[in-house]
Amino acid sequence: MRQILHFPNLLFLALIRFYQLALSPFLPASCRFEPSCSVYSYEAFKKYNFFKAFYLTAWRILRCNPFHKGGYDPLP
Numbered sequence: 754m755r756q757i758l759h760f761p762n763l764l765f766l767a768l769i770r771f772y773q774l775a776l777s778p779f780l781p782a783s784c785r786f787e788p789s790c791s792v793y794s795y796e797a798f799k800k801y802n803f804f805k806a807f808y809l810t811a812w813r814i815l816r817c818n819p820f821h822k823g824g825y826d827p828l829p
Contacts, residue, residue: 761803769795785823790814796828 773791784790793813797806809828817823 758802762798762806765798765803765806766795769798785817785821786813786826787824788827790817793826793828800828 769791773795777791782789786793788796790810790813794806794810797809800806801809813826
């Protein structure tokens, strides 16, 4: 049962890893935060359940804009 509940996390972990390996090297570095948004998201999906990880990831991406100063922002 636990593996079934963990499946959405595994799917998002695979998508994030694909982005990190296949797409990110060809894009300019533009994240305002440390760790980068993709590393933050990957760690969130490894540590938390799907809903909390998705919420943390979405909130982080919404804050990654020119009007936010950025900086060091670790997982809670």
